[in-house]
Amino acid sequence: MFSLKKAVPTLAAATLMCAGSLMPAQAQEMPGEGKSVRMARATWDTGWFHAEIYRQMLQELGYSVDTPTTLDNPPFYQAVSQGDVDLWVNGWFPLHNTYRSTFESGAEIVGAVAEGGALEGYLVDKASVEKFNIETLDDFKREEVKEAFDRNGDGKADLVACPPGWGCEVNIEHHLDAYELRDHVNPIKAGYSASMADAVAAYENGEPIFFYTWTPNWTVNELVPGEDVMWIEVPEVDLPENMMDLADAATLEGVEGCVDDPCTLGFPANDIVPVANSAFLEENPAVRALLENASIPLPAIFAQNAAMNEGDDDIEQQAANWIEENRETVDSWLEEARQAAN
Incomplete structure (x- = not known):
C-alpha cells in the first residue's frame, strides 16, 4: 500500500531541500535580483549601441538598469570615482588618459568593448x-x-x-x-x-x-x-x-x-573600455565578470552606426537583435558572470 508518511517529506526536510538546492540555483541564475545599476553613456551617439547591449545583458542577470544617464567626460569620471554612477562602457584610452587622476582613486578600467580598432x-x-x-x-x-x-x-x-x-x-x-x-x-x-x-x-x-x-x-x-x-x-x-x-x-x-x-x-589607436566604480565591482562580482568577458565586434558597431544615420534609431531593438543573433556567445558571458557570483 502507498505510504503517505514516506512520500511526504517533513517540514524540516523540505526546508533543507529549498535551502540546499532550489535557492542557490535561483541566486546563481539572477545574481542581480533586487539590485540596481546606475549606468551612464557618452554624449556621442555612436557609443550608445554597445552601451545598450551591456545594459540588456545586465538586465538578463537580474539587475534593474534604467536608461543610462548621458554625460560628458569630465562629469562622468568625477561621478564614477565618487560612486554617484556605477559604470559606463564608453571609455576611450589612451584618449581619456587625461582623466585618470580624476577617477583612479575610486574607479577602474575593467575589460574591453573593442581593443585597438578605434582610430x-x-x-x-x-x-x-x-x-x-x-x-x-x-x-x-x-x-x-x-x-x-x-x-x-x-x-x-x-x-x-x-x-x-x-x-x-x-x-x-x-x-x-x-x-x-x-x-x-x-x-x-x-x-x-x-x-x-x-x-x-x-x-x-x-x-x-x-x-x-x-x-x-x-x-x-x-x-x-x-x-x-x-x-x-x-x-x-x-x-x-x-x-x-x-x-x-x-x-x-x-x-x-x-x-x-x-x-x-x-x-x-584607442581601446574602447568599460570604467566602473571599484566599490560597486567589489559588491557585484557578476558585473565584473561580465565586463571582463564581453566584447562587441567593431563591424557590428559600424553597421549599427550606419543604420542609425539612415534613420533607424531604435537602439533598444538593434541591441536586442544583436544579442539574439549572438545568443550562444552572450550566454557564455552570462554564465561566467553567474559563476563569479557564487
Whole structure:
C-alpha cells in the first residue's frame, strides 16, 4: 500500500531541500535580483549601441538598469570615482588618459568593448587632396587651401572638430598650437552630428570638406576613406605631455584611404573600455565578470552606426537583435558572470 508518511517529506526536510538546492540555483541564475545599476553613456551617439547591449545583458542577470544617464567626460569620471554612477562602457584610452587622476582613486578600467580598432584623425575630400596636393595639416597654411575650405569668410579653413568636454577636443586644441595653425584653421565645435551632416551635404554639392573623425563612426560609412575622402597626416607626432609615451602608436600601417603608408594620424589607436566604480565591482562580482568577458565586434558597431544615420534609431531593438543573433556567445558571458557570483 502507498505510504503517505514516506512520500511526504517533513517540514524540516523540505526546508533543507529549498535551502540546499532550489535557492542557490535561483541566486546563481539572477545574481542581480533586487539590485540596481546606475549606468551612464557618452554624449556621442555612436557609443550608445554597445552601451545598450551591456545594459540588456545586465538586465538578463537580474539587475534593474534604467536608461543610462548621458554625460560628458569630465562629469562622468568625477561621478564614477565618487560612486554617484556605477559604470559606463564608453571609455576611450589612451584618449581619456587625461582623466585618470580624476577617477583612479575610486574607479577602474575593467575589460574591453573593442581593443585597438578605434582610430582618430583628420580627413579631407579626395578631390581636394588631389587638386591641392594636400598631405598634412601644414598644407592648410597655404592661402589657396585656406580659401577653398573657408566657408564663413573669416580667412581660415573650417574644420569640423569636437564639442567642448570631449577627449578629442583636448588633442585637437593641442595640435592647433603645436603645428601653429591658429591663424589658419577655424575649429567648429558645435554639435558633432549636426556639423558632420552639414559637411556631408557640402560634399554632395561638390564643396571641399575638412573634418576630424574616429572609428567606429557612421561618418566612415557615409564618406568612405579611399573613395570619397582621405586620411591626411600630421607634420610630426606631437601629443599632449601625458600621452607622449604613446607616440609610436600614432603612426599606423595599413590605414585604408590614407595619403601615405604608414600613416601618421597623430592620434594613438584607442581601446574602447568599460570604467566602473571599484566599490560597486567589489559588491557585484557578476558585473565584473561580465565586463571582463564581453566584447562587441567593431563591424557590428559600424553597421549599427550606419543604420542609425539612415534613420533607424531604435537602439533598444538593434541591441536586442544583436544579442539574439549572438545568443550562444552572450550566454557564455552570462554564465561566467553567474559563476563569479557564487
